Amino acid sequence: MKLNLTRRRFIKGVIASGAAATSTSLWYAANGASRPPGAVERLVRLNVNGQTRTVDVAPQETLASxxxxxxxxxxxxxxxxxxxxxACTVVVDDIGTYACSVLTHSVKGSKVETVEGLESANGELHPVQQAFVEELSPQCGYCTPGQIMSAVALLRANPNPTREEARWGLSGNICRCGSYDSYLDGVMRAAEIG
Amino acid sequence: MTYMHIGKNFVPPDVAGKVTGRIKYAEDYSKEGMVYARLLTSPVPHARVVSIDASEALAMDGVFGLLTADDVYPDGETASVGLKILTNEPTLVGEPILALAAVDEKTAESAITKIAVTFERLPFVLDPLDSLTEGGPDAYSGGNTFVFRQGFASEKWSVDQVASFRAGNEPNAEPQQTFAYGDLEKSFAESSFVYESTFTTAGYPHHSMEPRSAMAYWENGKLYLHGTSQSLTALADGMASIVGVPPEDFVFINQATGGGFGQRARANSIPSMAIPAKLSQKINRPVMMRITREEEFTIGGARQGFQGWIKVGFKPDGVMAAADLFIVSDNGGKGGGADAFSAADAISILYQTEAVRFRGTSIGSNTGHRGAQRGPGQNQIAPIISPILDRAAAELGIDRLEIRKINTPQNGDVGGPQRTPFTSAYMPEALEMGAEMFNYSERIQRSRQRKGTKVTGIGVGQGYHNAGRSGMDGIVRLMADGRLQVHNGVGNLGTYSFASTSRAAAEVLQIPWERVDIVTGRTDRHLPITSPQDGSNSIFTNTRTNYGAAQDLLSKMKEITAMDLGGDMSDYEVGGERIFKISDQDVGMSFAEIAQRGVELGGKFTGESELPEELNDFTKLSVSRLAGQALMGIFHDSRHSNNPPGFTATFTEIELDTETGKYEIIDMVTIGDCGTVVHPQGLKNQLVGGAVWGIGLSGYERHLYDPQNGLPASTGYWQSKVPTMLDTPAKIKTGWVDLPDPENPVGARGIGEPAMGGVSAALTAAISDAMDGHIFNSAPITADMIINQAAGVSSDAIPLAQNNFRG
Structure with a gap:
């Protein structure tokens, strides 16, 4: 199943779950560390980085949270x-996805991959990670996991992108340090060594 | 000169953590028993807190306590510029009034809705010129400006004076600040081309990717603060004072920082970190305070906007004879800032202007608080002055590159109001290199060529910032296994300078990089003080300190070897992780042997005596805690002479669509003059990163406020329009002059800020070129402005408007 969760669907989901749909209150609701009074426990089985994880998830909780x-x-x-x-980009069923804009219960049954799941068991870096090291793509590094996950999704769909295609593929990831050029260098190298 | 480390790429030790997600930013930490703080912030742009009734909130289950300005400032808030930790007189929307801690954020937020805060609304103002007008509202209760050592004051011009300025005329009011050199009148008289106009530049937020979340706890009387900072020890030193804890009882933990750009350099630019610290102290629990994007906008600072007037004169031979500036700078909601002075200083330096007069007045507005942002002043003026040079070139029949060469700073020149000499300056070489890489002589032929609705624009630009400081300290240690430890207090904000400056120490000892450990990330690892990591200074400042500390260590190593093996220190040399006799290389001691002997000898060898006299207090504390454990090199850097500049030269070609107002950057070449290159990949990153910032300044970034209610409308990335990958070229070509600066032991100077100014200057010039040389006198130049100009509408902005929807 390919996930195609739009921002509108996400907001509709949040409203349906009873949380106010303002961005400020969404933050706290989405981070819901505790259940609302009277709510029942909702244990959701998630496939994250190849492992099944059972998590208590509030109805309005985002995947990032x-x-x-x-x-x-x-x-x-x-x-x-x-x-x-x-910055919160993860890969859900091979599609780069903003984890802040997806409700966790909606990815039940999907394959979720985060930056922590890319290294092989023996500690070998994923080709995108290795290429980003070699090209010194990150600056402050805060957007880097998101850039990497977008690059992973891009290269799965298009293993040999042109630089222009890579530019579009990562265009949903802002880098305030402005390291775009170095990220594109990293994607192109990853395609070479992939 | 052939170096072992300098000028070579390496893998900084934090990169693996950045690509695997393992490196931790402040919000990634947790602590057993941790509770969560939320903020109640001001909903209005200017008010006074009359009362706070939190009784209902404090009675709620899961609520642990409250922190107000009265707790933080029991003797009242001082009348000073800058954000307070919490305040009872907010002067901008979103300013923190109180913080509440609860078992989770949802509970904290629910509790905050139960707090009754009574505000007395006060007049507010968004446009400094409205405030400057006689009878206009003041941003602060004490006035609309802050006079150094005198406090708040109210600065007013007559209605006619402001109206005249708005109409495009030279202000005729007294400025608050001024400098001048040369004979301005004579220089203008000798000019055959004079350009005069008013101009505006937008202030806009820093918008670092990492919101300034912080977590704090107290253990055994010590405060542990997980925070964010671009200058590790320099910020920690100031933050201890803000929290009110002795430096020896304060541990600042900051392994990585998600961007700074000026607003995380000094403790007083990020006092919000004191909130979890003080709340934790009050309720005796670890406190995490997560900051949202909207809050980051509010308390994260912004660049000063300019409303200015400029007059520039050029002699027939293209020499910039005179520049006269009057700038009203927007000091925002909390005062402070000196960008306008730096703007005039930059013109003096970059164009070697024969006579300069600067007049400046800083006025507050109830908008985001202002502070240093990447090239504060130098970069706002870069896109304003560059198209003026092109107009002068056209009028005088001189090529656009040539007029820049005519006025370029070079070795032996001076600049600024004090006529300060450069330590070195290779701008002519940068312009030459850039012109060649860009193929300027051929590309300039394409200037203003039309293809349907699309027009080609060519731009050349230059950037400058002072790029080096001194007077700081260095600590290195040689461990018993022969490894070198470089204690480095530089912050980790993404420049990798904490690592690249450490390589100066490795260079001195000729030790392989894999045998070097950088000790950093938290202040209880006993680090030396550094200058705040702003002003593009780190590579210059901290290669000096690390080089000096390693020289001290090397000297001690030779002394120990000579002591044990005979002869004089000068008989020995370093190499292969040994100190060996020059006359017989088989005679020597390994680093490990020397390190162990050093500990046996103690005293000056291990930091227990004979410390440099002028060592800073922060460093003394660190040295005292390391003393006796390992052979140490300790260094206090004396002051350098003259101005170490960072320069850039940028060339760009754009294709501008007059139908949409959008443009594609077809090519961009940017060259750095920053002395000897220490870390090529790091330098390239600074150049391309600065380029993205320059593109934002020229075309996109803005600060919008609702004029009726004073509400910010650009709190997020999209509204403030931070450039994305699609706003920037797919490839930015970079290069560097790579000639050494004599005031630095490895020849290095900084580059981070000028990297932005050169690009903004070039891009704005290219836009102007594509629009038949029209000078917009504005940064940014938005698509709407371009379309209107193409349609023959003179301007879509009210003259000098900024900080509201009109701009």
């Missing part, structure tokens, strides 16, 4: 928590 605060996968960063910056 679950990954960071329930599963301890803090490699997924929150830059804006409103679908603008791409």
């Amino acid at each position: 679950t990954l960071r605060y329930k599963l301890g996968l803090t490699g997924t960063k929150l830059g804006c928590n409103r679908g603008e910056c791409g």
Whole structure:
């Protein structure tokens, strides 16, 4: 199944779950560390980085919140928590996805990959990670996990992109340090060594 | 000169953590028993807190406590510029009033809705010129400006004076600040082309990717603060004072920082980190304060906007004879900032202007608080001045590159109000290199060529920032296994300079990089003080300190070897991780042997005595905690002479669509003059990163406020329009002059800020070129402005408007 969760569907989901759909209150609701009074426990089985994880997930909880605060996968960063910056990008069923804009219960049954799942068991870096090291693609590094996951999704769909295609493929990921050129160098190298 | 490390690429030790997600930013930490703080912030642009009733909130389950400005400032808030930790007189929307801690954020937020805060609304103003007008509102209760050592004051011009300025005329009011040199009148009289106009530049937020979240806890009387900073020890030194804890009881933990750009350089630019620290102290629990994007916008600072007037004169031979500037700078909601002075200084330096007069007045507005942002002043003026040079070139019949060469700074020149000599300057070489890489002589032929609605524009630009400081300290240690430890207090904001400056120490000892450990990331690892990591200074400042500390260590190593093996120190040399006798290389001691002997000898060898006299207090504390453990090199750097500049030269070609107002950057070449290159990949990253910032300054970034209610409308990335990958070229070509600076032991100077100015200057010039040389006198130049100009509408902005929807 390919996930095609639009921002509108996400917001509709949040409203349906009873949370106010303003960006400010969404933050706290989505980070819901505790259940609302009277709510029943919702254990959701998630496939994250190839492992099945059973998590207590609030109805309105975002995937970014679950990954960071329930599963301890803090490699997924929150830059804006409103679908603008791409720092929280993960791969869901091979599609680059903003984890801040996906409700966790909607990815039940999907394959979720985060930056922590890319290394092989023997510690060998994924070709995209290796290429980003060699090209010194990151600067501050805060957007890097998102850039990497977008690059992984791009290269699965298009293993030999042109630089222009790579530019479009990563265009949903903001880098305030402005390291775009070095990220594109990294994607092109990853395609070579992939 | 052949180096072992300098000028070579390497893998900085934090890169693996960045690509695997393992490196931790402040919000990635947690602590057993941690509770969560949320902020109640001001909903209005200017008000006074009359009362706070939190009784209902504090009675809620899961609520642990509250922190207000009265807790933080029991003697009242001081009348000073800059953000307070919390305040009872907010002067911008979103300023923190109180913080509440609860078991989770949702509970904290629910509790905050139960707090009744009574505000007395006060007049507010968004446009400094409105405030400057007689009878206009003031941004602060004490006035609309802050006079150094005197406090807040109210600065007013007559209605006619402001109206005249708005109409495009030279302001005739008294400025707050001025400098001048040369004979301005004579220089203008000798000019055959004079350009005069008003101009505006937008202020806009830093928008670092990592919101400034922080977590704090207290253990055994010590404060542990996980925070964010672009200058590790320099910020920690100031933050201890802000929190009110002795430096020896403060541990600042900051392994990585998600961007700084000026607003995380000094403690007073990020006082919000004191909130979890003080709340934790009050409720005796670890406190995490996560900051949202909207809050990051509010408390994260912004660049100063300019409303200015400029007059520039050129002699028939193209020499920039005179520049006269009057700038009203927008100091935002909390005062402070000196960008306008730096703008005039930059013109003096970059164009070697024979006579300069600067007049400046800083006025507050109830908008985001202002502070240093990447090239504060130098970069705002870069896109304003560059098209003026092109107009002068056209009028005088001189090529656009040539007029820049005529006025370029070079070795032996001076600049600025003090006529300060450069330590070195290779701008002519940068212009030559860039012109060749860009193929300028052929490309300039394409200037203004039309293809349907598309027009080609060619631009050349230059950037400058002072790029080096001194007076800091260095600590290195040789461990018992022969490894070198470089204690480095430089922040980790993405420049990798904490690592690249450490290589100066490795260079001195000729030790392989894999045998070097950089000790950094938290202050209880006992680090030396550094200058705040702003002003493009780190590579210059901290290669000096690390080089000096390693020289001290090497000297001690030779002394120990001579002591044990005979002869004089001068008989020995370093190489192959040994100190050996020059006359007989088989005679020597390994680094490990020397390190162990050093510990046996103690005293000056291990930092227990004979410390440099002028060592800073922060470093003394670190040395005292390391003393006796390993052979140490300790160094206090004396002051350098003159101005170490960072220069860039940029060339660009754009294709501008007059139907949409959009343009594609077809090619961009940017060259750095930053002395000897220490780390090529790091330098390339600074050049391309600065280019993206320059593209944002010229075309996109803005600060919008609702004029009726003073509400910010650009709190996110899209509204403030931070450039994305699609706004920037697919490839930015970079290069560097790579000639050494004599005031630095490895020849290095900084580059981060001028990398932005050169690009902004070139891109704005290219836009102007594509629009038949029209000078917009504005940064940014938005698509709407281009379309209107193409349609023959003179301007879509009210003259000098900024900080609201009109701009």
